[in-house]
């Protein structure tokens with residue numbers, strides 16, 4: 219059985235990835251610091267499963283990583299761990315540098331030393347996969363797409379920290395020969411997402427009949443990918459990606475934020491109408507824009523399709539319906555989060 223060391227596997231995408239990997243017969247050692255974004259509830263279904271080992275700790279803790287690698291002898295490391303919310307990076311960038319840059323460096327150094335000690339066959343088969351974002355490329359105008367050769371131009375402290383980590387991963391390949399892969403993905407949505415992010419935030423506020431905050435004019439465009447599709451893309455890159463390469467991952471689903479919010483409203487009008495009979499759209503409220511808000515992201519994922527034969531299984535329409543339904547069916551999951559320190563307040567204004 220193959221073993222993966224997954225970091226950040228109690229967060230949104232990492233946990234979806236862990237659940238999928240264990241279901242597919244992989245063994246996962248899951249290292250997560252359990253920041254506000256890490257959530258053991260999400261991993262409840264794996265309790266007692268010997269194919270999942272959870273360890274609370276920091277990716278920057280070289281001693282801990284070295285011990286985990288020596289004990290579990292993974293065939294690959296998949297690095298999801300990060301501070302991930304742009305608005306929080308505006309309020310406090312230091313934590314983003316600490317984890318996304320310094321932490322990734324610690325993880326890379328410990329992994330390099332472990333990889334150097336492997337026998338020839340294991341060393342050749344080993345992979346370090348770094349999960350990154352399309353936000354490193356900056357902002358697009360009305361036309362065009364990000365490709366793997368688009369120059370980096372990060373605009374937020376979050377994207378700057380992710381860009382720095384991508385460069386470190388690249389440098390570890392060129393300098394030390396570490397067998398790395400990097401994926402740069404567009405906006406994810408789906409089950410188990412912390413409700414600070416647009417889609418779960420809007421679902422929660424709409425269900426509560428509260429104002430739905432839309433930043434600026436609502437015309438900022440993002441490409442949206444259902445989280446299961448992101449996880450399947452990572453698995454595909456892990457299996458067959460060319461060493462040292464980066465792969466853009468996208469859903470071919472560009473939508474303006476206002477369209478995303480209106481789509482959620484229309485679904486909720488059908489499945490959970492407001493008591494006062496008004497459409498959920500009547501709750502939309504335009505609020506002050508995010509400082510430095512990138513206007514448009516769009517992904518050209520043809521390299522991943524042409525080289526590795528990957529495409530998303532979900533359209534935006536099927537994914538968003540499934541997502542709204544998931545949040546309706548899993549109210550205790552979200553309620554437990556909202557009973558803590560975060561109550562859907564505006565961040566990063």
Ligand code: NAD
Nearest residue numbers: 226228229230231251252253255256276277299300302406
């Ligand atoms: P998330 O914030 O939901 O989860 C991050 C997880 O990392 C949490 O469980 C947290 O506890 C853990 N963590 C934070 N600091 C840590 C540290 N120092 N050591 C160990 N664990 C730590 O984030 P997400 O949305 O699941 O994103 C996962 C990865 O995917 C990130 O690297 C992010 O940059 C990238 N990404 C996210 C999106 C998106 O739309 N959410 C899109 C593209 C790429």
